[in-house]
Structure formats: structure tokens, C-alpha cells
Amino acid sequence: MSSSALEAEAPDLVCQLDNVQGMVDALSAVRWKRHQDAVVELSEHGVVLIVEDTGCLQAKVYLQRELFIRYEYNAEGRPRFGVSLGLFVDCLNTFSLPGRSSMIEIQYPGPDMQLLVKSVDSLDACIYAEIRTRIPDTISWDYNFEPAGSTPLTFTVKSAALKEAIDDLEWPGSSIQILLQPVPPCVTFKGEGHGDLQIDFMYYVNTDLLIAFHCDRQVSYRYKYKFLHATTSNLPSSVIKDNRGSKLTIGRGGMLKVQHLVSVAKLATSHPQIDSARHQQPSRIAYIEFFVKPEVDEDTVHNS
Amino acid sequence: MKFKAFLTEHGVSLLERRFLPALDKMGKICHLFLTRDHAIFLHNLLNGDGVQCIAQFRKEALFDDYRISSQNEDRIAFAIDVSLLLRAVRSSVSICTEFGNGPSANRLQIKLVKKLPPNCTQPMPFLTFETKGYKSAVIQDVPISKPLSRAQVLELQTALDIAQDLPQTLVQVPDLNQLQNFVERMKHVGDLLNVSISKYGDLHVQISTTLITLGAEFRKLLVIGEQAEAPSEDRNLSAQSRSERAISRGDAQSVQVSVKHFSRSLQCHLAKPDCAFYGIAPQGACLTVIFQFFIPGTRQTDKSISLHCRLPVLDPG
16 A cells, blocks of 8 residues: 555646547557557656567657647656557557547556556546556667758658558568659669569659658668568558658668658547647647668668 | 247347347357247357357247147257358348238248258258248248257256346446447457446446456446445545445445456347346356347337346356
């Protein structure tokens, strides 16, 4: 039992959210295999969830405090805890009932360092959960993404098209080359394995697909297919439905950054005009970032 | 041993659209037990440790011109594949609507027969569906088990009598769909579900593993049977301490069942019951769910139809 002094202390975080499904969507986007340990970091700006795979792939979900309808942060520094991502998502999913927007309250820590979740919108029916947390592993690879040069090497492509392209590259598999060239402005995904497959996104040919393109010199790096696939494998359907774009940036040493936007807006209710206005609010978006390390390959042409 | 009856239009729609789809979810094989007054579909009463499901119809609810005779007090029981039965009823319905000529022209007759199937030397028992269309008749034979022996029928009857025991306290589930959605999602988190039911009208379901505790509490539900006033000092407690206190006071009971069984019992909502009640049998013998059906257009219980399930308890509280 905790002492009264401990009980009097406010928890590090108490926050309330009115769209559980949005949070489930955002967290599911970084769920690429069954068992994943996640590290959650709390701050006055919001909640960040980080997962990684063999030091080659890292994903972050940013849930800014603006996504929450209440956000009471009382900690010094930035408390971190470890949690099983699958369990956390499955648990949150039980709070999301179809056709109903459900309001939940999340608290950390509970009396036994648990993560506490409970529904708060109904008096006579209540769903609650206590998730065991762990002392987090030190993140072996907390990466500082640095731009590759004075001008960023970046392009923005429709998320649906990116997912489709990466799904198609499963067939050649193994490693995938991403090539950016300024003249003619074009992004190429090339897979060589069981066979060859090349997918070109030509900037001027299809501006609907490739929305933005910045590249002043030709670059090319190779990435492991399974890591590239993880960046889009669980893209929530709302991202496709909202017709969003994903931004890809190549940084120093070929580090690939993939950014998605996931809507955490409240479900449409009886006031469509208000909701559509709210829909546009940038603050109701969760940011997802993946960092993929390139394959170290002697004969890859880095710069030409 | 003889059985012959005509399914009424209402009986066909009850079976085709509601009960057989629900029973199909309860398990592939069930026993069909026919007596002078009732037709009863039984799952897992004689064998196995699965969910027991009992759907009982007065003969008038399904049939007219109902004729049964056997040397065992006119009782006949056999095992039948529910999905085959459903298919036979469905296709009979489509034949009727396609070729039907007024309601009297397309009566659906079912009877028990023995036939010699091709490539067999022994005649086999079947439940035969005969649909008379405009110019043709369609006969469908649904294979069934050998009729149960006198001893087995007695065993079935005894199990059925025991299964009629009512829990002392029953609480009404407010929204079956909502509960089902919740339990479907809960299944991902763990396998064992603690269910506690109090005389105050609280239903508390919880999964607890080493990594997570996930639960839902529904309060102020309608209570049938033994009830009690909820103590006001419990009002601001957490769901878990509230049910612990109620159990220690003797005002609540708790049992552990399989989440899969619980979710399967909720599949009975396919039979479109008007309400559902959960209760724990005396000594925590099982978790019982009783579905109630109203006479259409009224709030009166239709006594000719009953459906209930009994979930085996894995750990008696």
C-alpha cells in the first residue's frame, strides 16, 4: 500500500481524449509485428511513443497535447516507461465502440506504476484497464536526423500510392533502391531479387501523385525491403480515405525519414459544418515518423 | 418410430432467419429432441465441456399437423448438423418463393425416414424436407445420426431437467450488441474472463493477466430474483473494489469462464431476442444467460419459445 504522502502527489500525467479510434489508428501505424516493446515518453508538449527494430528501423508517434481535450502534466523532466505496443493498442481498441465516439482518461503512473485507462462518458457503464509498464530499455539508437546537404532531398507522395508501390515491391523483395534525380525530376523505386521491378514517380507527369519534389543532385540508397514495408504496412484506412500525403526525406548517410499524418479528429456528428472545420485543424493530427537506415553496400553510388 | 410435421410460415422464418443461424454459431452438431409438445435443439448436453445451449419451441411455434410416435413415450432424439439443416430450410424457402402459388400451395413437410443411400448396404436415417412447387416437388435429405437409445434419451432428458435450474439473481444486459463488440475486442487481451453479478444490479466482467487488467462494469441493471439495495458507501469506489466488497458481503457471486465461450453465447443475439439476462447458478455451477422473446407487438413474454445457454465455469469463484 502506498503511503498517504505518495497518494497526495499528483500523477505525472492525466489526460482525456475524445477519439480513441484516432489514437488506435496512429499507434497501429507503427505496429509491424506481433511482439513489439515500445517506449513512451511524456512531456509538457505531449506523448511520444517509440518503437524500433534491430537498430535499423525506428518509428515515433507524436501525440501532441492539442489532441487531448484535457492534458495535465505534473512531472519534472521527461518520464519514460516501457509497454507492450500490441497490448496497449488491443486494450485501447476495446474502448472504441463502432458508431460511438468514446471519451477516455489516461493516467500515469498508477499506484503500482501501471498505465491506467478508463472510459469517462457514461455513469452506469465503465470500461477500465491497468497495463503493467516496464523500466524502459535505453534506446540504443536515438537518432538525430540531419539533412544531407544545404538543400533537403525530399519528396511528398500520396500515401495510398506509396503504400501500393511498396506492396508491389514485395515480389522482387530483398533490398530496394530509392533513386532521386533532378533532371528529369523523378523518384525511382527499384527492386532486384527474384526478378526486377522498377516504379517511377515522374514529378511533371503526375503532380497528383508526387505532390512535392526537392532534389538538386542525384542520390541513390538501398534499404531492406522488410524495413521499408514496415513504414506503410499498417497505414490506417483513414489516411487513405483522407487522401493524405506522406513525406520522404533522405538525410546524411542515406538515412530515410518517412512521415505520415493520421487524423485524430472527433467522429462526424450532427454538425457536419463544425466538424469539417475541425477536420482542417492541424492540431487534430498525429504525426508518425519512421527512420530507416540504408544498407551498407560497397557498390551503391551515393552521389554522382 | 415416426415423425412427420408441416413447418408453418412463421416456423420457417423463425428457424431460417433467427434460430438456425444462431445455433450454427454454437457448434456444428446439435441434438434435436422431439417430444409430444416440444421440439428442442440442444448443444453439448451429453458430451463435452463446451457451452450448453438449449432452444425450446412448443410445437405450435413451428409446426402444424405435428405427428410423433415412438415406443419411448413418443420421444425421439438424434444428432444433426446445424449448417446442413439451415441449408435445407433455406433452399426450401427459395423454392417456395420462386414457384409458390399462394400460402397453402407450398407447405414444407419434414419427416423422419430411412433410406438406402447409393453405394451403401445399410439403410441410413434422414430428416427429409419436401417442398411442393408449382409443377414439381423438391426433396432434400439431411443425414442424421441413428436415433438415440432409450437410455440416451433418458440421459438427455435428465441433463435437460438439470439445465432448467434458474440462478437466484439475474441481471438484464442493456445492450447486447455493445457487450458483444466489447468482448470481441477483449478476446485479444486474454483467455479467461471473470464475471461477477451482484444483487444490486451490477455486472462486472474482467480479464486479468500478469501484464494487463481490462474490465467493464455495467451498473443499475434490472434485477430479477434476489435483489438488494446498493450500499451508498460503495458509490465512489473503483469497479474492482466495489465487486470485491459485494462478494465479501455475500451480495454478489463471481465465476471464471472462457472468453471464447462468453463471446459464443453472445452470438445468440442472431436469434433476435428482445432481452437477455445473465446469472450465476447456485454454488457457482455455471454462468447462465437467458434470452427472452416477446409476443410480436407486445412486451409480453412469448412462452412458446425459450433460449438459454450455460457456460462451464473454469474456476468456481
